[in-house]
Amino acid sequence: MIRLFILSLATVFVTLSSVAQERPKPEETEVWEPVPPVVTPGDYAGPQSPPSDAIILFDGTNLDEWVSTRTGKEAGWAVGNGVVSVVQAAGGIHTRRMFKDYQLHLEWRVPEGVEGSGQSRGNSGLFMAWDLERGQGYELQILDSYQNDTYVNGMAGATYKQSIPLVNPMRPPGQWQVYDVIWRAPRFDEAGNLTTPARVTAFMNGILIQDNVEMEGETYYIGQPEYHPFDEAPIHLQAHGDPGPTLSFRNIWIRPLAQD
Numbered sequence: 001m002i003r004l005f006i007l008s009l010a011t012v013f014v015t016l017s018s019v020a021q022e023r024p025k026p027e028e029t030e031v032w033e034p035v036p037p038v039v040t041p042g043d044y045a046g047p048q049s050p051p052s053d054a055i056i057l058f059d060g061t062n063l064d065e066w067v068s069t070r071t072g073k074e075a076g077w078a079v080g081n082g083v084v085s086v087v088q089a090a091g092g093i094h095t096r097r098m099f100k101d102y103q104l105h106l107e108w109r110v111p112e113g114v115e116g117s118g119q120s121r122g123n124s125g126l127f128m129a130w131d132l133e134r135g136q137g138y139e140l141q142i143l144d145s146y147q148n149d150t151y152v153n154g155m156a157g158a159t160y161k162q163s164i165p166l167v168n169p170m171r172p173p174g175q176w177q178v179y180d181v182i183w184r185a186p187r188f189d190e191a192g193n194l195t196t197p198a199r200v201t202a203f204m205n206g207i208l209i210q211d212n213v214e215m216e217g218e219t220y221y222i223g224q225p226e227y228h229p230f231d232e233a234p235i236h237l238q239a240h241g242d243p244g245p246t247l248s249f250r251n252i253w254i255r256p257l258a259q260d
């Protein structure tokens with residue numbers, strides 16, 4: 001009887017440890033090199049006014065174009081002095097409008113006195129398309145990558161755990177960073193099968209960091225990217241929950257692009 005008990009205990013142990021071994025770990029999708037070269041961008045000349053055909057997503061005064069991703073109601077981030085700052089307790093926010101293909105301009109600032117290191121240092125994210133039901137999307141990483149080592153497919157300008165940025169044009173904390181992004185949404189057939197992958201081109205501080213890169217699917221912390229069919233989607237900004245003062249954004253505008 002005791003022997004049987006020990007045997008079954010051993011079976012449970014072996015089963016549990018094999019489950020633990022099979023479960024994917026976040027480290028498995030981290031890439032640490034090659035480290036993109038640091039490039040010092042030109043001076044930031046201040047926010048430029050948007051083009052005449054742009055939809056203004058944030059002009060410094062209100063978050064009318066955004067809602068809380070958690071509640072679908074008021075966004076709950078802090079607007080003041082012409083910028084909007086992340087409120088961690090409110091969680092992420094997304095646009096009321098849905099988009100397909102577009103050109104997006106967004107400025108972001110990691111605060112002076114930022115704390116933490118690696119992925120816990122000024123982490124946010126521009127989700128170029130967000131699946132509201134599944135709570136997943138396609139992230140262009142926002143992070144303090146100024147003298148801050150992390151896996152390079154998770155640094156600022158990376159499509160998260162997919163494409164490493166060509167260079168690192170990060171300004172120091174306290175200065176504004178500028179993203180200009182061209183997003184071509186993935187296409188699916190009527191059965192929901194992928195027909196054309198998503199593509200992204202991105203500039204950071206005026207310097208090319210993603211050159212018409214094909215996405216492998218949604219960007220995940222753990223596991224391999226996958227596509228899930230959608231047509232239009234909102235844009236989502238991440239509240240990551242890092243220590244210390246939080247990130248700010250300003251001058252966000254978008255130009256939907258002609259499709260196909």
Ligand code: MG
Nearest residue numbers: 123124125142
């Ligand atoms: Mg992020």
